[in-house]
Amino acid sequence: MNKSTATLKSISATLGISISTVSRVLNDRAKKYRISDATVAKIKKEADRVSFAPNQIASALRSQKTKTIALVIPDISNSYFSSMAKGLGIEARKAGYSLLLFDSLGQEKLEIEAVRLMRSRKVDGFIIAPASTNGQHIIDLKESGTPVVFIDRYIKSMAIASVCSDNVEAAYQATSYLITSGHQHIACIQGLNYLSSSADRTLGYKKALAKYHLAENKSYFLGDDFSHQSGYAATKILLENCPQVTAILSLSHLNAMGAMQAIKEAGKHIPEDISLITFDDDPLFAYLSTPLTSVDQPNEAIGIETMQLLIAQINGESNSTEQKLLKTQLILRDSVKVFNKDSEA
Amino acid sequence: MNKSTATLKSISATLGISISTVSRVLNDRAKKYRISDATVAKIKKEADRVSFAPNQIASALRSQKTKTIALVIPDISNSYFSSMAKGLGIEARKAGYSLLLFDSLGQEKLEIEAVRLMRSRKVDGFIIAPASTNGQHIIDLKESGTPVVFIDRYIKSMAIASVCSDNVEAAYQATSYLITSGHQHIACIQGLNYLSSSADRTLGYKKALAKYHLAENKSYFLGDDFSHQSGYAATKILLENCPQVTAILSLSHLNAMGAMQAIKEAGKHIPEDISLITFDDDPLFAYLSTPLTSVDQPNEAIGIETMQLLIAQINGESNSTEQKLLKTQLILRDSVKVFNKDSEA
DNA sequence: CTGAAAGCGCTAACAC
């Protein structure tokens, strides 16, 4: 079995050449050490013959570099995060890094475990979509000198770089569009509002209201989770208690699905009875019974930028604490009713 | 900075206790070596104080076990694979393994690179959704003694365990449903047909035809990729050339989306003009303009089973070459037109 | 141009 246990030592032995020389050649440092062409050729040939693959574990132990990055996210099965993972993976590979994936299930407890474990594994850096907002484990991690960058969410109180969608602006745009379409009573179905992603979207919503001199209404804020279930429950309550509401801004695709279910069950229709815009575009939205207007976020690009930032930090080329915001796009479909200019008092 | 450089050695030094004793205590082998309670307490306290975290790299080098598993899949951003990754991750964590993620983009060339890289990283086992069917790199890998299990797809010529949906049965069921609903001219939009997943689905389709004494028609087989684009192109051709076709079996959700687009553009409607069933359920299917009947595959469960199988192999508790098939579910919605019993000659 | 040797942090066989 185990054919491939070729090591520097074994090659060195069969060739009668020292380990260091073999190492140098196989690490492309032959020129630098002016090793003779003959020796180089011999070593390369033998390495090839036994299909030598350097033991990265040994290398990592010695060099204190694992070329590995920890990715800690709350739900890899959510297309929202998996598309970020895609960008992250592509960029990591280009730079010779591998990704250690850890799904925190959105639980701080598991996130703590992840950080502990990955630190033990001596990863060169962390990319985290934090599950909570008061993570001492992240502060400790950062203080230990390990590069960290947040993805999708940031924690205000921490001086840690992040890259996210421009959520404030995105929600501002979406809400403004609703308002200029003639809606005056707009509900906001929120996600986990202690997370910056949800909070910033709520902020953008409020900004738009203010801009157009519309009053905030406490009972128009509903929901406390990005889930289908939460969106469903929120919308049910909304439809019962606030008949004057003509539009909903949903802060996640899962929330929107719940909303659609509740609207359907109430025998109402989008957009005739109620308009809907949601965050997190999905190509399928174009084929819904009412094609859904949505905020498309550049998740793969977020992944790419995040990885570049982290790698720059690992290389000591940057230690910025910058919060990078990427532009989103409002994709207009048919789920928003447009009132005549003169339709409302 | 780097506070956490506590090692066995450093603890041993500050306590004046030998490294091995420290190691034994910190690996919960105190009892076994009958180390005095006092010593145990002292060591644990100090380890805690300096928040000792064992260097897994050193441990791996020494023990030849990395507690790491390579996951090589063609597209992590595809919900189909990311939901498998979810199950894989959950099960891996339970068993103390971490996942090294590599996205092959469906390219054999990158898959080869992945295998090389992960072997260098000395992972304890591989989970692969192979991109092609003649992978010498996989044969070499297996022969080197590294546990491997295929996920979602298998390669017939290789004696390697696999866990997949029961694609033959799933397609057989779906096609049978179409036939018993009165359809006689059913097209099959295929994915990458050299992969077992697509090929087996095609097989199930054919089995159903045979069962009901319907002839196969070469021009009813279209498509050669799991993509939106391929589904779109295939359906366009179909609608032009085969007006007698009343139903389509689509072998992936992306294909189905392409089909929907083509059908829409042709001014036709589902299911009045053409019926559609697709593989890969999506919760959004319930909210489409025509709720889409689909084959739901237990992807997360596939992930879980795959990981269990691999870990059993790593532990030497199994070296089966079993092909595990998991049951799928046909989810009936409204995209299939049901003809009257007497509607066709 | 090439080699010897130390050591990364840990485990485990072998002492006593």
Next chain:
DNA sequence: GTGTTAGCGCTTTCAG
């Protein structure tokens, strides 16, 4: 009960 020692496979001074 506890300590000593020899590596795992590699990188990297330091010698020559």
